[in-house]
Amino acid sequence: MDLKEAYIHALCKELEIRQSYLQGTSVETIYFGGGTPSILNAGDFDKIFNTLSHIYGMATCKEITLEANPEDLSVDFLQTLSGFPFNRISIGIQTFDDGMLKRLKRRHNAAQAFVAVDNCCRAGFNNISIDLMYGLPEESLEMWMNDLSQALSMHPDHLSAYCLTYEKGTPLYEMLQKHQVKKTDEDTDLHFSILLTDTLTKAGYEQYEISNFCRPGKHSQHNSAYWEGIPYMGCGASAHSYNGTSREWNISSLTSYLSGIQTNQRNFETEERDTNTCYNELIITSIRTRQGLSLKRLEAVFGEKYLTYCLHMAQRYMEDGKLKKEGDYLRLTQKGIFVSDGIMIDLLCVKK
Structure with a gap:
């Protein structure tokens, strides 16, 4: 049994043993x-979907997404996908600048990104999402404008755009430490964010979450469930799960994950959440959405003390037009979206 086959076997077994989650x-x-x-083939998908159907049933399943890189979305592979119930494709394009793609160690180029989207459309997929990044090393406003223009020319149904973060342990972080790349400053990133929102809004997209835009009715139902606090189960190495009470995540080591599943001793960690943690999660997941934070829900779950604290911390942001209170909801304004991280941090309840 090769590594991929062993992983598929373990994944299906995990789906079985966690049926009650x-x-x-x-x-x-x-x-x-x-x-x-x-990298999965028809046989792999067949095993996974058979397990899902047998253990959980799929009659109520509304959205099934496959995440893929542009270079993998060939005509043949999409033909394979069309034999399964996938109805959404998410493509990690990141940028249309070929030089930048090389610096990011991506295997595709801009031309392949266009081919991938065209292949998806020809294969009958009518819910296509693309991912972009901004704040790339030494990125200029002109480069970002070009990326947005190229992205809109694809007419995607959904677009996610994230500001690049330099995470410890990644090659890009090491390059930054060695001064081989230069990070964009906060003012530049703010201008990128403003341009993103203005451009996509004018093009008819709804900004339903800080980093996510869609055509009407094409929001990501899966990601929206995270922000709404709906329980979910993640299977596979490093996968996270939430049952409404606690969070847990599988070990990241592939060999440890496989051996744990094989011996019926799944390797995972659990986080039990106290009241402050639960309150903070509600703030972070709610404020970032267009709907905003339900104050009635906040009071019902956490009581008047937390509601009073939240409104007190939000007051200065409401006074300077970055937050607004509309009926039961506390929402970011367009002005507030661009400084949302700072606002959310101030609304959190930190132990002293």
Whole structure:
């Protein structure tokens, strides 16, 4: 048994042994992500979907997404996908600048990104999402404007755009430490963010979350579930799960993950959440969405003390037009979206 075959076997076994995790809740969305699920073949997908159908049932499933890189979305691979119930494709394009793609160690170029989207459309997929990044090393406003223009020419149904973060242990972080790349400053990133929102809004996209835009009715149902606090189960190495009470995540080591599943001793960690942690999670997941934070829900779950604290901390942001209170909801304004991280940090309840 090769490594991929062993992983698929372990994944299906984990789905079986964790049948009770969602407590009988109907499965509404499925997301194949976290790496390169596009290396799977028809036989692999067949095993996974058979397991899902047999253990959980798929009659209530509304959205099934596959995450893929542009270079993997060939005509043949999409032909394979069309034999399964996928109805959404998420493509990690990142940028259309070929020089930047090389610096980021990506295997595709801009031309391949266009071919990938065209292949998806020809294969009958009518819900296509693309991912972009901004704040790339030495990126200029002109480069970002070009990326947005190129992206809009694809007419995607959904677009996610994230500001690049330099994470410890990554090659890009090491390059930054060695002064081989130069990070964009906060003012530049703010201008990128403003341009992003203005450009996509004018093009008819709804900004339903800080980093996510869609055509009407094309929001990501799977990601929205995270922000709404709906329980979910993640299977595979490093996968995270939430049952409404606690969070847990599988070990990141592939060999440890495989051996744990094989011996019926799954390697995972659990986080029990105290009241402050639960309150903070509600703030972070709610404020970042267009709907905003339900103050009634906040009071019902956490009591008047937390509601009073939240409104007190929000007051100065409401006075300077970065937050607004509309009926039951506390929402970011357009002005507030650009400084949302700072606002959310101030609303959090920190132990002293």
